[in-house]
Every structure is written in C-alpha cells, then in structure tokens.
Amino acid sequence: xxxxxxxxxxxxxxxxxxxxxxxxxxxxxLAGGQSLVPLMKLRxxxxxxxxDLGKIPGLSYVREEKxxxxxGSMTTHDEVxxxxxxxxxCRTLSEAASRIGDQQVRNRGTIGGTLCHADPAGDVPAxxxxxxxxxxxxxxxxxxxxxxxxxFQDMFTTSLRQDxxxxxxxxxxxxxxxxxxxxxxxxxxxxxxxxxxxxxxxxDGKGACKDARLALAGVGSTPVRATKAEDxxxxxxxxxxxxxxxxxxxxxxxSNPSSDxxxxxxxxxxxxxx
Ligand SMILES: Cc1cc2nc3c(=O)[nH]c(=O)nc-3n(C[C@H](O)[C@H](O)[C@H](O)COP(=O)(O)OP(=O)(O)OC[C@H]3O[C@@H](n4cnc5c(N)ncnc54)[C@H](O)[C@@H]3O)c2cc1C
Numbered sequence: 001x002x003x004x005x006x007x008x009x010x011x012x013x014x015x016x017x018x019x020x021x022x023x024x025x026x027x028x029x030l031a032g033g034q035s036l037v038p039l040m041k042l043r044x045x046x047x048x049x050x051x052d053l054g055k056i057p058g059l060s061y062v063r064e065e066k067x068x069x070x071x072g073s074m075t076t077h078d079e080v081x082x083x084x085x086x087x088x089x090c091r092t093l094s095e096a097a098s099r100i101g102d103q104q105v106r107n108r109g110t111i112g113g114t115l116c117h118a119d120p121a122g123d124v125p126a127x128x129x130x131x132x133x134x135x136x137x138x139x140x141x142x143x144x145x146x147x148x149x150x151x152f153q154d155m156f157t158t159s160l161r162q163d164x165x166x167x168x169x170x171x172x173x174x175x176x177x178x179x180x181x182x183x184x185x186x187x188x189x190x191x192x193x194x195x196x197x198x199x200x201x202x203x204d205g206k207g208a209c210k211d212a213r214l215a216l217a218g219v220g221s222t223p224v225r226a227t228k229a230e231d232x233x234x235x236x237x238x239x240x241x242x243x244x245x246x247x248x249x250x251x252x253x254x255s256n257p258s259s260d261x262x263x264x265x266x267x268x269x270x271x272x273x274x
Contacts, residue, residue, distance in 0.1 A: 003040035010052045014059075014165065017051050018140040022163035024049040029165055031074060031113035034105050059112075059167060062086060069093075069171045073112025077124075078103070080111055089173040092180035092198050096127035099182060102190045112166040115151065118158050118222070121192035121262070125152060126217035127182050128169065129225055130198035136168040145170075152222035175211075178202040184217070185271055187262060193217045194262040195271045197226075197251070201238060209233045214247075218268060219255040226251040248273035 009024075011017040021027050027049035030036055039045045053059065059074035062083045069090055071080065080086055081098035100106055100114070100123050114124045115135065128148045135146045140163040151158050160166070174180060180200040184193045196217030204210040212233040214226040228250035236243050257268035 001041045001043060003037075004043060004046040006040075006047055007049050008052060009049060010055045012055050012057075014056055014138050014167065015140075017053060017056060018138055018163050018165060020049070020051045021165070022140040024051075027051055027162075029053055029116070031110040031116075032076065032108040034101070034109035035113065035117040035119070053112075053165065064089060064173065067173050069173055071111055071169045071171065073166045073168060074110050075112075077101075077106035077109045077111065077114070080124075081106060090131065090171055090180070091174070092131060092182050092200055093124070093127050093171060095180075095182035096123040096196075096198060099123050099184045099186070099193075099196075105190065111169055115169070116158060116160065116166055118152050118156050119192060120152075120155055120221055120223065121194075121196070121218040122223075123182065123184060123193060123196055123217060126193075126196050126215045126223040127198040128171070129223040130180075130200055130213045130215035131171050132213065133169055133171040135166050136170060137164045138167050139164040143167075149225065155221040174200065175202050177204070177210075191262070195219075195255075195257070195268050197272070201233070203238075207237055207239075209236055209238050212238075212247075214251060216251060216255055216272060218262070219257050219272070224254060224256075226254050228254055245273070 009020050028047040030050050030052045059072045061072040063070050077097045077100045087094040133148045137144050182198045184196040198215045200213045202211040212230040214229050216224045229247040232247040252269045252272040255272050257265045259265045
C-alpha cells in the first residue's frame with residue numbers, strides 16, 4: 001500500500017527538529033523507518049508531518065564513559081550488535097540487538113527507534129529494562145533523563161512528550177564477576193519474540209548470586225522485570241538446576257501474555273519457564 005500524503009522535514013539540528021515536532025500538529029520523528037514506514041504503508045498511522053532525524057549529526061556513536069556505555073539514538077542495531085565494546089562490556093545488549101529481524105532491518109533500524117516504537121515483543125526494550133538503562137531526551141525547551149523502567153507506559157506507548165526526541169541511551173557496564181544473555185524464542189529470522197528473556201547475573205566472591213536482573217519480552221503490554229525470579233536467585237549458587245527451575249516458574253507467574261499469531265498465552269507462559 002501507499003502511505004497517505006505527508007510533508008517531509010529534514011532538519012539539520014536537534015533544536016530545529018524539536019521545534020518542528022512542537023509546532024506541527026500530527027507529526028512523527030523518522031529514524032530507520034523499519035516500524036514507522038510499514039505502519040504508514042498499512043495506513044495504521046498517517047502523520048501529516050514527518051521529521052527525519054537522519055540529517056542531524058552526532059546521534060550515532062558507541063563509547064564508554066565512567067562505567068557507562070553511551071549509545072547515540074541513531075546507532076543502528078547492526079552497529080550495536082557488532083560493537084566489540086558493547087559485546088565486551090554489556091553482552092545482554094549486543095545479543096538482543098543481534099536477534100532483531102534480518103540483516104537489512106538491523107542495517108536500517110536504530111536503538112532509539114525500537115525503544116520509541118515500544119513494541120512489547122521487541123528485543124532491545126526488554127534488554128534495556130534488565131540493564132537498568134537511562135534514556136537522554138531533548139525537548140523544545142528542556143532536556144531530561146528517563147529511566148528505562150519509567151519509559152514504557154503501555155503497548156506502543158512511552159512517556160515521551162510530543163516535542164521530545166531520544167538522543168542517547170546510557171547503560172551501566174556489567175559489574176565485575178557478571179555475565180549476561182538475551183534468549184529469544186521466535187518463529188524465524190525476521191519475527192518479533194514469541195517470548196524473550198534478558199538477564200544479567202553478578203556473582204559474589206564465593207560464586208553465589210549477588211544480584212540478578214531479569215526482564216521479559218512478549219509478556220504483556222510492556223517489558224516486565226521478573227522480580228520474583230530475581231529474588232529466588234539472589235544469595236544462591238545459580239548452578240543448582242532446581243533453583244533455576246524455580247526461578248523459571250516465578251518468571252512465568254509474572255508474565256501475562258496474550259494469545260496471538262505467535263502462540264497461545266498458555267504456550268508462552270510455559271516457554272518462559274524454559
Ligand atoms: C521485517 C522486520 C522484522 C523485524 N523484526 C524485529 C525483531 O525481531 N525484533 C524487534 O525488536 N524488532 C523487529 N523489527 C522492528 C525493528 O526493530 C525497528 O528497527 C524498530 O522497531 C524501529 O526502529 P527505527 O529506527 O526503524 O524507527 P522508526 O520506524 O523510524 O520509528 C519508530 C517509532 O519511533 C519514533 N522514533 C524513532 N526514533 C526516535 C527518537 N530518537 N526519538 C523519538 N522518537 C523516535 C518514530 O516517530 C516512530 O513512532 C522488525 C522490523 C521489520 C520491518
């Protein structure tokens with residue numbers, strides 16, 4: 001299908017972009033276009049104004065500062081997935097980015113775009129919640145920082161205001177003695193998660209679990225932190241199979257998935273245990 005007519009704006013600065021978003025009724029930012037353009041083609045959304053972020057310099061980078069990874073919002077999924085720095089310092093995030101769609105989608109789609117799209121079955125949103133990341137946001141008149149746990153409000157709904165643009169994702173690097181992963185059950189190379197689990201586990205000097213952070217994708221209207229499963233693991237040796245199975249049970253209890261084309265709610269709840 002062909003989208004309804006719209007006016008395309010290509011600002012070259014962030015302040016120009018936020019002003020355009022503020023002053024134009026019914027406008028949307030455009031990043032990689034991998035979610036917005038299909039929605040426009042299907043006419044599920046038909047913004048009158050599109051504000052392309054692609055000409056604004058300085059929004060694509062990955063660097064480490066003061067034990068945090070700073071990732072520009074226009075950094076593509078491929079750049080996140082293949083960054084040696086992200087892989088070394090925050091493996092959960094590189095694994096999540098590497099599981100998005102196919103290579104073409106990862107070449108175009110951006111970390112800011114997938115967070116702002118806020119699909120509850122998205123891979124990176126769950127990872128960002130487990131990692132306790134923060135999002136730096138610029139509005140027309142002010143900047144602010146939003147914690148990942150406060151960013152996702154509902155299905156496809158974030159706490160961004162109309163004139164606000166996400167400029168950076170700031171992720172604490174793994175503490176010492178930590179490991180992490182993102183596991184996804186999907187229907188093929190180019191599909192969202194039937195279920196997904198993002199994890200970061202930190203051990204103490206004796207090999208017991210000092211901290212566990214787990215977040216689930218595909219559970220309900222937003223990514224969900226599986227706090228009851230984390231409580232099961234904390235203070236225990238995570239090599240114990242019964243303990244891991246109990247954590248899986250608790251994660252499943254905290255999920256509230258819907259039946260959809262990817263599977264029944266019952267199947268998804270069962271898969272969270274695995
Ligand atoms: C075939 C296919 C398969 C896919 N598979 C997966 C998958 O397996 N897992 C997965 O998680 N996702 C998947 N996706 C979605 C993909 O991750 C998109 O890249 C992502 O959802 C949107 O990123 P984008 O940069 O393309 O954003 P856009 O499509 O450009 O924008 C998405 C939304 O975010 C807003 N926005 C974008 N950037 C900003 C910003 N910086 N500040 C404020 N608002 C902003 C836009 O206004 C729009 O509402 C798939 C997409 C396709 C087409």
